[in-house]
Amino acid sequence: MxxxxxxxxxxxxxxxxxxxxxxxxxxxxxxxxxxxxxxxxxxxxxxxxxxxxxxxxxxxxxxxxxxxxxxxxxxxxxxxxxxxxxxxxxxxxxxxxxxxxxxxxxxxxxxxxxxxxxxIPNPSEKVRILAFGDMGTFPRGDTTLMHSIRVHEVNPAEPHRMPTVVLQAGDLMYPFGNGGMIAAWFDAMAKVGARVPFMVAPGNRDQQDIITERFEMPMAAYGEHPEPARHNFYYSYDVNCVHFIVISTNFDTFHSNSHQYKWLKKDIEQAQQNVQDPSSSISWIVLMGHTPIYSSSDGHTQGNHELKLAIEDLLEPVTLCLWGDDHVYERSYPVFQSIADIPSNKHVLDERPSKPIHITVGTGGIDNDAWAVDQPDWSAERLITKGYLSMEAKKNSFSVAFIDRDSREVRDYFDIHENGGLNAHPLLLAGGFLLFVGLVAMFLKGKKTGKSGPGV
Ligand SMILES: [Fe+2]
Missing domain, CATH: 2.60.40.380 (Purple acid phosphatase-like, N-terminal)
Incomplete structure (x- = not known):
């Protein structure tokens, strides 16, 4: 050595x-x-x-x-x-x-x-995922969000606190053949990507040669990739308790005889078996693609109909579908075939959802889109802003927060915790702690004045 x-x-x-x-x-x-x-x-x-x-x-x-x-x-x-x-x-x-x-x-x-x-993460530790789509670079869009991630999430002096992975759901840089814009985006990205794995999905504004030549995505987590030359466009991999799937919604077809469709069906079936197998480490399936199948923005009102018809049947076992393309933030309730399960509290799911939750997060930096219709029944939260998802996956819990790029406020969040576990989002835990402290203080005060307490 x-x-x-x-x-x-x-x-x-x-x-x-x-x-x-x-x-x-x-x-x-x-x-x-x-x-x-x-x-x-x-x-x-x-x-x-x-x-x-x-x-x-x-x-x-x-x-x-x-x-x-x-x-x-x-x-x-x-x-x-x-x-x-x-x-x-x-x-x-x-x-x-x-x-x-x-x-x-x-x-x-x-x-x-x-x-x-x-x-390299330990097999038993949580998976910390940052995700966004549709960034761009000057003069079309900007990389401010990448800079924010670099400053707030990727401190080289604290490698233990870095995210496990950063995801971009397509429309990386809106290059239009401009070499200066391509280099500027890669330079900004590398400040994060040289320290944290940076995994991408292709978007309709991406150049196929850039996706093919400048990334090295994995092949397929289970079995052979059906088209090795297309492995940067659709692929899957496991990190601890999460099975990640990336699909190509714009450059590779989804008819039922296509390579991608047959691969996706098999991949999700295998992942579902793993989720149901107590001896497997896999607990969650996260899918990322560019064009959403649920959306109420004017990019794809009601989502991309053709894509929804082609693939939604396959997605039922998926926990979370991450999309870009529409330049808004929109989070669905668990929804399948347009029928949503609406929980009593939109921030907490006490059990594993039986339908996927769709999040469009095309809020990476390009100009925002607008809403095309009133908020549909399946839509739990929608925002017109810029920002990214910060998520934590553990074996029995999954917490999701949307961070505003400029204010750095948590603008939306929800937690899935199986079996009523105590794996709630940090905001909920902080609230619970303050409530507990308040109750103890009230009890002690009551005891001092003799106005409350046991037997009074
Ligand atoms: Fe876009």
């Missing part, structure tokens, strides 16, 4: 003295670095961009001790089809759950990235 460290130092030295005329650090230094989960919980994929091509020495150096990043995985490289540069991917393997890792990447032996830190 130490041999590698020595090797790296040598390469740095060679690099300092080996610059060729015309070569600049900017062209060779890795940029746009971002992590992604694989289908192996002991592995982590990392991708990055360079203006100039790599040579055979490219890869990722990683380890537990920051001063001894002795493990190495070589990268595969791809010339981008728009001619703007190269993308490289390497997979760190043999990672231990619960450990903090440090890494840097390099695409030419002369140039390396900074050292970044990430953490």
């Amino acid at each position: 130490k041999m590698f460290s020595f090797f790296v130092v040598m390469l740095f030295c060679l690099g300092v003295f080996g610059l060729q005329e015309g070569e600049t650090e900017m062209f060779k230094t890795p940029q746009q670095i971002h992590l992604a989960y694989t289908n192996d919980p002991t592995s982590m994929a990392v991708s990055w961009y360079t203006k100039d091509p790599s040579d055979l020495l490219g890869g990722v150096w990683y380890g537990i001790e920051q001063q001894d990043l002795g493990s190495f995985s070589s990268s595969t490289s791809l010339a981008l089809s728009d001619g703007s540069g190269y993308y490289h991917t390497a997979v760190m393997t043999g990672l231990e759950p619960g450990r903090i890792y440090h890494y840097f990447v390099g695409s030419r032996h002369e140039f390396f990235s900074d050292v970044y830190t990430f953490r």
Whole structure:
């Protein structure tokens, strides 16, 4: 292992003295670095961009001790089809759950990235998920929300407190072929994505070549992926108690004989079996796609009808469906075939819902849409603002909060807790605690004055 460290130092030295005329650090230094989960919980994929091509020495150096990043995985490289540069991917393997890792990447032996830190979750710990869709970058949309996540959620000095995963439900950057906008979005994203796995779904405003060439999403959690070349468009993976599914609502068809439809049916069936199996760690199914099948905004009034007809039958076992495309926040009650189960308290579900809850969260940064109709019966909350979902999944509970990007207030929340467990949202726990303190204070005061208490 130490041999590698020595090797790296040598390469740095060679690099300092080996610059060729015309070569600049900017062209060779890795940029746009971002992590992604694989289908192996002991592995982590990392991708990055360079203006100039790599040579055979490219890869990722990683380890537990920051001063001894002795493990190495070589990268595969791809010339981008728009001619703007190269993308490289390497997979760190043999990672231990619960450990903090440090890494840097390099695409030419002369140039390396900074050292970044990430953490592999312990199998038993909660899964902390941040999610939003439809961000964009200047002059169409903005990355303020990514900056907010970077500042408030991803502190490199506190890797234990970082989210487990960040999700974007499509319409990443609204690039319109503009290389400057593409680079600006990736630069903003990498400030989060170099430290927390950043998982994406494709949206109708995304360029397919960007989804294909600049990400390395997993394949399929169960069995083979039916179309390996499309694995960045639809895929699934497990992280602790959550089975994540990503579907491609705009670029891959859903007719009943299509690869994606048949795969989705099988994947959800297997995940449902796992949820019902007490020996399995999987407790929740979270699906992310771009175009919503329930919406009351003017993007898709009543949701995308065609997509709803095509896939809703498959989604019954899914706990949470996350969508973008409509630039609003809207959360449904548990709903299936347009019939909603309306609980007495819209913030608490005392048992696992038997129908999916749909959340449209196209509030990443692009201009907001408006409402097309009055709030439908199935709609529990709807907001026109910008923000992101902050969620915590444990084996027997799932809590969801929508954080306003600018005020940072919790604008909506709900908790699912099975078996009446005490796994309520932190806001509810804080309220309960204050109530308890109040009651104790009243009791003590009563005892002092002799006006209340047992036997009075
Ligand atoms: Fe959009």
